[in-house]
Amino acid sequence: MNAQAMWLNPWISGFSFAESVPQWLLTACGLVLIYCLVIVPSGAVMGYLERKLSADFQARVGPNRAGPAGVLQPVADLLKLLQKQASRDWNWREAIWLLVHTMALYSTVAVIPLGSLLLLVDTDMSAFLPFWSALVLALGTMFLGLSQGSVPGWFGGIRVAAQALAGAFPALIALLCAGIRAGGFRWSEIAAAQSSSPLLWTAAANPFQFIAFFVFVISGLVLLGIPPMDAAFSAPDIHGGVSSHLSGRKLTVFRLGRFYGFLLWSVIAVVLFLGGWELPFGLSTELRNADSPRLLQIFELCWLLSKTFLLVLVVTWIAKVNPRSRVDQVTDFAWRVLSPFSLVALIGASLVAGWGAL
Amino acid sequence: MIESLKTDLTQWEIGPYDHSLPGPMLLRLRLDGELIVAGEVETGFLHRGLEKALERQLWRSAIPYADRLDPEGALFGELALCLAVEEIAALAVPPRAQSIRVILSELTRISAHMGYIVRVARAVGSETMVHYVLRDREKILDLFELATGARVSLNFLRFGGVQADVTEGFIERVLEICELLRIRLKEYNDLFTYNHAFIKRTRGIGTIAPELARAFGVTGPNARASGISFDVRKEHPYSGYDFLDFEVPVGRRESQHLGDANHRFLLRLQEISTSVEILKQSAEAITSGPFALRKPEESFEVPRGEAYIRIESSRGLLGCHLVSDGGAYPERIQFRPPSLALLSVLPQLVRGIRIEDLPVVLATLDIGVAEADR
Numbered sequence: 001m002n003a004q005a006m007w008l009n010p011w012i013s014g015f016s017f018a019e020s021v022p023q024w025l026l027t028a029c030g031l032v033l034i035y036c037l038v039i040v041p042s043g044a045v046m047g048y049l050e051r052k053l054s055a056d057f058q059a060r061v062g063p064n065r066a067g068p069a070g071v072l073q074p075v076a077d078l079l080k081l082l083q084k085q086a087s088r089d090w091n092w093r094e095a096i097w098l099l100v101h102t103m104a105l106y107s108t109v110a111v112i113p114l115g116s117l118l119l120l121v122d123t124d125m126s127a128f129l130p131f132w133s134a135l136v137l138a139l140g141t142m143f144l145g146l147s148q149g150s151v152p153g154w155f156g157g158i159r160v161a162a163q164a165l166a167g168a169f170p171a172l173i174a175l176l177c178a179g180i181r182a183g184g185f186r187w188s189e190i191a192a193a194q195s196s197s198p199l200l201w202t203a204a205a206n207p208f209q210f211i212a213f214f215v216f217v218i219s220g221l222v223l224l225g226i227p228p229m230d231a232a233f234s235a236p237d238i239h240g241g242v243s244s245h246l247s248g249r250k251l252t253v254f255r256l257g258r259f260y261g262f263l264l265w266s267v268i269a270v271v272l273f274l275g276g277w278e279l280p281f282g283l284s285t286e287l288r289n290a291d292s293p294r295l296l297q298i299f300e301l302c303w304l305l306s307k308t309f310l311l312v313l314v315v316t317w318i319a320k321v322n323p324r325s326r327v328d329q330v331t332d333f334a335w336r337v338l339s340p341f342s343l344v345a346l347i348g349a350s351l352v353a354g355w356g357a358l
Numbered sequence: 359m360i361e362s363l364k365t366d367l368t369q370w371e372i373g374p375y376d377h378s379l380p381g382p383m384l385l386r387l388r389l390d391g392e393l394i395v396a397g398e399v400e401t402g403f404l405h406r407g408l409e410k411a412l413e414r415q416l417w418r419s420a421i422p423y424a425d426r427l428d429p430e431g432a433l434f435g436e437l438a439l440c441l442a443v444e445e446i447a448a449l450a451v452p453p454r455a456q457s458i459r460v461i462l463s464e465l466t467r468i469s470a471h472m473g474y475i476v477r478v479a480r481a482v483g484s485e486t487m488v489h490y491v492l493r494d495r496e497k498i499l500d501l502f503e504l505a506t507g508a509r510v511s512l513n514f515l516r517f518g519g520v521q522a523d524v525t526e527g528f529i530e531r532v533l534e535i536c537e538l539l540r541i542r543l544k545e546y547n548d549l550f551t552y553n554h555a556f557i558k559r560t561r562g563i564g565t566i567a568p569e570l571a572r573a574f575g576v577t578g579p580n581a582r583a584s585g586i587s588f589d590v591r592k593e594h595p596y597s598g599y600d601f602l603d604f605e606v607p608v609g610r611r612e613s614q615h616l617g618d619a620n621h622r623f624l625l626r627l628q629e630i631s632t633s634v635e636i637l638k639q640s641a642e643a644i645t646s647g648p649f650a651l652r653k654p655e656e657s658f659e660v661p662r663g664e665a666y667i668r669i670e671s672s673r674g675l676l677g678c679h680l681v682s683d684g685g686a687y688p689e690r691i692q693f694r695p696p697s698l699a700l701l702s703v704l705p706q707l708v709r710g711i712r713i714e715d716l717p718v719v720l721a722t723l724d725i726g727v728a729e730a731d732r
């Protein structure tokens with residue numbers, strides 16, 4: 001385990017486990033706990049907010065039955081999906097998909113940046129790892145579609161692959177732009193290159209970084225198939241594509257993967273371009289000086305997630321008022337519009353960085 | 359079992375029950391990748407024997423059956439039947455009843471066109487537009503409820519008039535709706551019609567060339583979007599349409615995208631404006647007087663005779679052929695639904711489009727499977 005995981009130790013030692021329990025086991029359990037306590041509930045919160053806000057956009061009421069103002073609707077949905085019978089028997093292809101999907105989901109827990117102390121894997125290649133996880137998610141989804149033996153599943157799978165490939169290139173280039181400014185791909189370096197003030201965020205550093213930020217967010221929509229770029233999961237023509245034959249628990253896992261992918265992408269976009277977890281008014285420094293790591297962790301996490309939710313909401317807002325693009329238009333847009341822009345941003349960012357180094 | 363990558367044509371059957379279809383019908387597609395190479399349409403899944411059922415009804419009780427010809431534009435079936443009976447029996451409908459009929463017809467047209475906008479928006483995945491239009495359509499259904507007591511199947515027209523006089527305040531509310539729709543249409547345009555992504559989804563697909571429209575007998579807004587200026591309300595006026603001053607929107611012949619899906623959608627929006635104009639005129643010109651020739655409960659007899667009348671329904675030319683042998687029951691009733699022509703032209707339109715365009719083409723054609731299968 002990386003030395004960076006040591007932030008967990010003060011938490012774990014507080015519970016005074018027996019000496020015989022190995023440290024790695026405690027760390028792993030702590031990680032799973034964080035996943036369950038942070039990622040999954042944030043999915044429920046975002047799902048609820050998305051529904052309620054889109055209801056407001058669309059002149060309707062939205063969920064209002066389960067709990068006050070419908071806040072328990074995500075829980076009700078989850079319980080319903082979990083107890084539903086599978087519409088088809090489990091086959092070994094779906095087992096492979098589930099394995100790939102779960103592995104991709106859990107692998108991101110280790111690499112997702114959630115705060116200056118919540119960095120498990122902070123290597124030279126850290127910023128690329130969630131990116132690969134997103135691609136692996138797409139790969140698993142494609143397998144799932146192809147394994148269904150139905151025309152909608154087949155087209156859904158192929159479209160997922162096409163969109164992931166089309167979105168990956170500009171996203172990667174935009175990622176390079178942020179790395180060039182920070183001088184590395186460690187999360188800690190990328191965060192240190194920015195500050196809490198929006199004027200010192202990477203996205204505001206120069207016009208090229210601003211382009212890179214836009215390209216990064218939009219190509220993430222293409223890569224993960226998020227509305228309005230969700231032709232791979234389009235309902236009117238291919239009945240949701242890959243998910244057309246899923247129900248119950250399989251659908252739950254699938255939806256969690258889709259939503260989590262979106263959240264992950266937004267977190268990375270915030271860390272790369274929108275100032276990351278650095279608290280405003282110098283709070284981070286003061287907390288660090290006061291030697292209160294737990295408070296620092298909690299505040300940084302909340303600050304980061306708030307920014308992420310704002311980004312998610314802006315994207316959802318845009319998605320709500322725009323029709324779904326056709327898959328050939330999506331890939332065309334990614335290759336012929338996003339990619340050139342990302343290259344321009346890369347060249348510009350390199351020139352700016354080189355100018356600064358002179 | 360997918361052992362190797364398939365490169366030959368794929369066969370895909372959509373239907374008979376599928377939410378991308380306008381109603382129960384079967385589409386057999388041959389696909390080359392995502393392109394549709396050929397398509398076949400099989401219909402008849404919604405055949406209810408409606409024309410036969412009408413022959414088993416007394417004259418008066420046939421009217422609610424005519425409602426079921428096209429549930430979305432229920433009034434048009436009624437109107438066609440009533441006009442045919444009135445022609446055989448040579449009944450002169452009082453002017454107030456004529457105006458009420460025109461008002462209800464145009465309200466039905468607007469509500470049907472709003473349903474159309476909803477289906478197009480849903481086909482391209484724009485949920486926000488769906489909800490906005492449905493909200494406003496409810497107001498028109500409220501008006502129906504106010505006037506007739508029913509929201510969808512009105513059962514309001516009678517031979518020689520209408521069932522009852524309109525409720526107090528109805529005319530004022532019609533004028534309010536006209537004003538509201540004028541504002542809303544602009545909102546729809548801002549939100550949806552001129553959205554770049556929407557235009558890209560609809561432009562250049564499912565094009566009906568004017569010659570194709572003529573060859574297959576396509577009428578109504580679809581034909582007008584193809585540049586064919588034919589509207590029964592102008593060519594063979596009925597119910598006093600000849601006393602109203604309105605312009606029928608027609609697609610411009612010189613337009614590069616004449617008759618494509620986008621054009622058809624735009625034309626529906628223009629038709630709503632036209633209907634609003636007609637509504638205003640009728641509501642302002644409505645005269646006082648009797649609303650029917652006789653009391654609804656009085657029986658009457660239809661003399662021996664035959665009639666064929668045409669009206670402009672929301673989907674196009676709706677014909678009604680009626681034969682009476684002078685008895686208590688209709689001898690023969692036949693309808694000429696406008697959607698049948700669309701179903702026959704459909705295989706021509708799906709050739710060469712992508713499968714993602716199929717729901718869009720189907721939605722912009724506005725096929726009423728209920729009236730086509732009868």
